[in-house]
Amino acid sequence: MRFTFLSLTKHSILPGFSLTMGFTMLYLGLLVLIPLSTIILKAAGIGWPQFWEIITAPRLIASYKLSFGASLLAATINAVFGLLVAWVLVRYSFPGRRIVDGLVDLPFALPTAVAGITLTTLYAPNGWLGQHLADLGIKAAYSPLGVVIALTFIGLPFVVRMVQPVLQTLDQEVEEAAASLGAGRWQTFTRVIFPALFPALLTGFALAFARALGEYGSVVFISGNMPMRTEITPLLIMTKLEQYDYAGASAIAAVMLIVSFVLLFLINLLQWWQGKRHG
Amino acid sequence: MSIEIVNINKQFGSFTALKDINLTIATGQLVALLGPSGSGKTTLLRIIAGLEAADQGSILFHGQDTAKQNVRQRQVGFVFQHYALFRHMTVFENVAFGLNVRPRHLRPSKSEIKEKVQTLLSLVKLEGLADRHPGQLSGGQRQRVALARALAVEPQVLLLDEPFGALDAKVRKELRRWLRQLHDELHVTSVFVTHDQEEALDVADQIVILNNGRIEQLGTPEEVYEQPGNPFVYDFLGNVNLFHGRIHQGRINIGSIELDAPGYDDTLNTRAVSFVRPYNIEVEREPKGQEFIPARILFIRAVGPTVHLELKREDSSDLVEVELSKARFQALALKSGELVFVRPKDLKIFIPDDYVI
């Protein structure tokens, strides 16, 4: 192993490469690659016709629609409001701005179960917020809307933190140039500022979307878990497990994994594109 | 279109950027704002553009006060020091920008815009590069795109902030000649900021020399170079030697010699400083008169058509810089370490108490 690595590295005088790389690979192999491969193996062992039957069951199709749709909607909401929040935090000053700025990371640091029960309690028909919505005839908790709310919550930091650094390093002179050429503020925003922010915005959107797709803890409380209506796909894996249907669980997991990997690949592509534009 | 700058004052916190600036720029002139860093020249330029607001005073475009007009409305073409090109747009889109954002009823048709952009691109000699992005261009090319973009909106005034500051020496020389030519063709009133005196002397119709927020002198390049109004200007433009001495009744005493001090007949026993250009110092192997100072050659730089000498005076240990033609240098056959005699000519005398450098 030692020789292979040395031949791959550019010559460096710093020591410890083999040791640290070896440990890293060992850790990754034991912890990530081997366990993940069990899913593939298990799913592969099912046989195609049965695999297909499992993953296209009506209940599952309904869950795909919910997971995918709600994640997409939540990520979009986060894209719009995340941009707004990033803009306000970077460009304007107001008392308590630093505190608000720090607070944006809360959904990332907060345990998903805490978020789950809190959001459910808030948006339940008798909750602080849910009661007002009920007056308007809107059901928040135990409905797809509740799922969207929960997914918006956990995806909130991603767009904001992606857009903020780009906004901060945006050259002031470019905006001055646009103004000196006669562009109004809105024109400057749509033609000059927004295109510069777009890659970061898209990456943040993709991150929020990917996170939302696999989310479990924050959603299972508020969704109500009604079959064919408010079940998310990760929940169905749980359900299969509880019934000791390991084959079924692995099939669904395989589908989710494939989607995750495709998304991960796309996100890396986006970040590379963003690096090119921004750097 | 003429620009009148009346009583402009600007402070940043406790720092005075501009103090009592009064200046008139005639239509069609190319004016340089010249000065060291912190002299206020960029601030003044930005105030003219409307990118900054003055604390006091006004800017008049053709007699009209611009106070009510913001930067959008002033129709100034501004070329930024670091170009400020729109990175995500092509060269074409950059140049067309000012025309594209006009309100519907003022906007030219697509074909008109296309024609205009292409005319401008050939004006700045960038015809084939319309579809490139700024990232694919060299510094000099980007600068020309920035210029074309500013010209596209047919500004009344062209303002350039250290336009050649970020380029290397050879490109700078070429571009500033080219800017001068362009100005002669277009006759747009132009103001540019620079800290490079060679650039200002080379290109401008009028030079305004700024220091610490005040105008030190303004005039044509010849005027400010040959007749500097104060020590700062003298020192800032070109190399200069300082000779310290005392004036008494029309004669100035410098070290071991005495020279005529015309215009100071009534001055009695006052300290004075004389400024002499390096090419106004005569060098001889033997003192050919009373006005020669002994000095030893420390250093010779004989590269190019002019020879530079650095000498140390024997009577005061001050250093003297001399420029000689190559022919004269070879005729004298000078070597480092030799003792020679120097005579300063064409002195500009200033009394230090009148000025603070």
Place this chain on the structure above:
Amino acid sequence: MAGNVALRQGTTTERPTTGAITELPLVRWLLTLAALGFLGLMLIVPVIAVFVKAFEQGSELYIKAITAPDALAAIQLTLLTVVIAVPLNTLFGLAAAWSIAKFEFRGRSFLITLIDLPFAVSPVIAGLIFVFLFGKPGVLWPWLSANDIKIIFAVPGIVLATVFVTFPFIARELIPLMRAQGTTEEEAALTLGASGWKTFWHITLPNIKWGLIYGVILTSARAVGEFGAVSVVSGHIRGETNTMPLHIEILYNEYQFVAAFAVASLMTLMAIITLIVKNISEWKVQQQSQESEEVTA
């Protein structure tokens, strides 16, 4: 990096509000209110709700809830998990960051993507993979049950799942940080005769101190809060294999809302502490990079 919110390294310059390029005051006001309204609704209201609900029936009941035997067992198990998972992942993070940030080799981005995997994988799947490895359907099951080794539905499984879900954090914090700091200081130390370990200890470690601190705190917070993955492997055996989040779930499902929120409030406090540490670390890292700029300029 998918799914991570890392320390911000750039300097936050105050933007001057020059009159030429800013929005009308009314527009600024509206946008600010809209942004604050959104954040208030999504973030502040839930946090307040946690504490209000927790103390709804007085502080006596609050204390009772968090000191009940099951709750204490859950807290204990959570702490045990953290105490094992965090040092392990710190070791990994340091090793991975050293090998990836200080050296050039082909396949760097692939390796980083591998490290990112837990971010892309649903927590339920994270738990599932260990069930498939060490549980009944697993290859190792016959051997494990023969030797009476319980991993799934027991503490080791919980620790493993937690380690999986939280291992990227420290690595992904340190890699960009170490990369930005470069190798010149370490190379200087080597030329002066320091060994690899000494160089790491005296040169590298102090430089990455704040990034490391934040990474450890974040890893701990995520380890404490992990729900989905642990839910799969734990078996939910009350008093034995319930972590704090699972305990909250049980309390909530049994309509013991106050007790659930009481435990939740502890975890919320930890989240808030994480945020404070993040802000301090960011500030320190910025300070550090500014100072080093002044020195090398």
